[in-house]
Amino acid sequence: MIRVFLLVFGLLVWASAGQAQNLLENGTFDADLSGWTTFSDGLRVLTLWQEADAGGSPDSGSASVTNFDEGVGTTQVGLLQCAAVSPGQSYDLRGALQFPVGQAATGLAEVTVFWFSSSTCTGFLSDEFAFAQGTPGSWVDHSRTLTAPASAQGARINLRVFKETGGGGLDTHFDDFFFGPEGTAPPCTANARTLCLNDDRFKVTANWLRTNGEAGTGNAVELTGDTGYFWFFNAANVEMIVKVLTGCPQNGHFWVFAGGLTNVEVELRVEDTQSGIVRTYNNPQRAPFQPIQDTAAFETCP
Ligand SMILES: [Ca+2]
Numbered sequence: 001m002i003r004v005f006l007l008v009f010g011l012l013v014w015a016s017a018g019q020a021q022n023l024l025e026n027g028t029f030d031a032d033l034s035g036w037t038t039f040s041d042g043l044r045v046l047t048l049w050q051e052a053d054a055g056g057s058p059d060s061g062s063a064s065v066t067n068f069d070e071g072v073g074t075t076q077v078g079l080l081q082c083a084a085v086s087p088g089q090s091y092d093l094r095g096a097l098q099f100p101v102g103q104a105a106t107g108l109a110e111v112t113v114f115w116f117s118s119s120t121c122t123g124f125l126s127d128e129f130a131f132a133q134g135t136p137g138s139w140v141d142h143s144r145t146l147t148a149p150a151s152a153q154g155a156r157i158n159l160r161v162f163k164e165t166g167g168g169g170l171d172t173h174f175d176d177f178f179f180g181p182e183g184t185a186p187p188c189t190a191n192a193r194t195l196c197l198n199d200d201r202f203k204v205t206a207n208w209l210r211t212n213g214e215a216g217t218g219n220a221v222e223l224t225g226d227t228g229y230f231w232f233f234n235a236a237n238v239e240m241i242v243k244v245l246t247g248c249p250q251n252g253h254f255w256v257f258a259g260g261l262t263n264v265e266v267e268l269r270v271e272d273t274q275s276g277i278v279r280t281y282n283n284p285q286r287a288p289f290q291p292i293q294d295t296a297a298f299e300t301c302p
Helices: 002-018
Strands: 037-039 045-050 062-067 076-084 090-098 107-116 124-133 140-147 154-163 170-181 195-197 202-209 215-217 219-222 227-231 238-247 253-260 265-272 278-283 292-298
Touching: 037 045, 045 076, 062 076, 062 154, 090 107, 090 124, 090 154, 107 170, 124 140, 154 170, 195 219, 195 227, 195 238, 202 219, 202 238, 238 265, 238 292, 253 265, 253 278, 265 292, 278 292
Parallel strands: none
Antiparallel strands: 037 076, 045 062, 062 170, 076 154, 090 140, 090 170, 107 124, 107 154, 195 202, 202 215, 202 265, 219 227, 227 238, 238 253, 253 292, 265 278
16 A cells, blocks of 8 residues: 555656656647637737648647738737746746748737736736747748736737738748746747757757758657657658767766768757756868867856
């Protein structure tokens, strides 16, 4: 009986310590828009789940919000979700936004938090801009720390489209949303293009460019907690292996080692999510990838 109790207790401790407390349901939009509600304020909007995932994962997708209204300026439509909060507590809000290229209309993919006096998001108190993306291109990660007002019990996260000029529908994309008490966000989230190495502290990605101009992001495969590899063109064809080691007892640094089996142009990016410091390593076009043994990569111990 005691053994069972200890086992259950141990699992509870493990679960609370090991999982980030995302207060949002379905922030990664894995299969649909469940958990999110479309709001239109009487305007024309289309919200859709799409297969394109911010991290390139074949097992997840993202949200597409299109503003079809002819009006400009304050026109705001999108998706929302309510979460219960504690008064005065600080919260981390993270998300990835994409503003697709080639659209006639201009504007912003925008995230705003509305604070309420009830946990079900009634009794409006105030609203607060979090972050936005208006430059067309690839996915961009954003983050912001917000503090709930002294009387707030609920927060409504609004993913919306702000239309600056007309010219037809304005499409914006949202993915990887996290909202939780400050400091509980996962430091690095592994996906099909991202390795999280050394206790998930270091975020590693690789971009490649061919002589014909074809470019892409390396597909990531984790091998051990400290080591992973990337393939570019074919899953059976490994291009680069990389590891991040703790060299703190030896020389007070984290070490980055990498070996390439390639001669295409590569930019290897390693981010220490704890300090925010980024190191990049570049292999020139048509050059055999030289071994990287950077034992002074990050002077950020422990
Ligand atoms: Ca996703």
